[in-house]
Amino acid sequence: MKKSVKPGHSECMGMLRPIRDALDVLNGKWKLPIIVALTFGEKRFGEISKEVHGITDRMLSKELRDLEINGLVKRTVEDAYPVKVTYALTPHSKSLNEVIESLKKWGILHRKNILQR
């Protein structure tokens, strides 16, 4: 009769809190895709809109605002003919690289895994 090892709160807490913190900011259908789109360089509203297929103006606008508030995106207005607004990643959002890479890898793996059934 072996006693299995099942750590309680204390042990998980160290993981759970940061993960929730991260999810609070990144959760949703669009935030990560938007960040990915900006990975290859700053882009304008319309460009992101085309890149992130399926997103509506309303959502894009809202998500960009959220991301800006959280310091993940920097918004710059250039006062030219048709107003030019560009969005770029911040150093902080660049630190998401590892998250994005691992998520991408896993996404590929998961698709394979599902097709095999």
Add this chain to the structure above:
Amino acid sequence: MKKSVKPGHSECMGMLRPIRDALDVLNGKWKLPIIVALTFGEKRFGEISKEVHGITDRMLSKELRDLEINGLVKRTVEDAYPVKVTYALTPHSKSLNEVIESLKKWGILHRKNILQR
């Protein structure tokens, strides 16, 4: 006048699809936390409930079902007094380690980053 490098669809597609695939399965407030709770070994319904603070029975039940359907959790019924049901990670969900680790790291970083303002 330099021409900035702004790849279009083609270049992002390789990243965006897998990331969406991953998000489709992992999105939401509870899935990752539940998986984390199971990282330290199989657990029973009630144990997960205590570990993942704040989740209701209904949500936990639903999320576990979703995770099972997606092959991320294995449910085992032991026919004992008070029925004993245990949930455990599958090899597939274990491949999420890297995602979880990087998310955790980033969560910590993000919290620091915010407090500094």
Add this chain to the structure above:
DNA sequence: TATAGAACTATACTTTATGATAGCAAAAGA
């Protein structure tokens, strides 16, 4: 027989998230 613990399920909501559609401001240029 009554009770208790484990794991859910049922019902009824409330709150967010996401969508669809239309409209607005500013300013160059026809």
Add this chain to the structure above:
DNA sequence: TCTTTTGCTATCATAAAGTATAGTTCTATA
């Protein structure tokens, strides 16, 4: 002046996520 382009915002509608609370089933045991 009218049109066009860009980057939004407003409004309304629906779907999905999440919450609260109570009830059900099964069976060992008091």
